[in-house]
Amino acid sequence: MLELGLYNKFNRTYWLRIVEKTNYGFYAQLYLVDGLNFTELRQKVGNIQESLCCIWIMRTRQFQNYADIQIVIKPMDYEIPFEDLEWLDCFEFKLG
DSSP: OTTTTOOOTTSOOOEEEEEEEOSSEEEEEEEOOTTOOHHHHHHTHHHHHHHHTSEEEEEEOTTOSEEEEEEEOSOOSTTSOOOOOOOOOTTOOOOO
16 A cells, blocks of 8 residues: 555555455455545555456445455355355345
């Protein structure tokens, strides 16, 4: 994130916590630090995807200091085994 110019005046940047490793990538949470917001990060998603060679899916919620991230690093094809889905709300999306 420092290479993208996403840091505050104390040279602190977003904090990424890997929650779960999946068969196609990762579930993670991205935490804010003081002086940064998610709108600046959304403008740089193309650069992040290009540099990491991944698909970056970010969901933010109002009044929370973190975003839920899905990072897809493997191609979605027939070699990935099917997983049963648990009940999802109408606004949720799960890859796999």
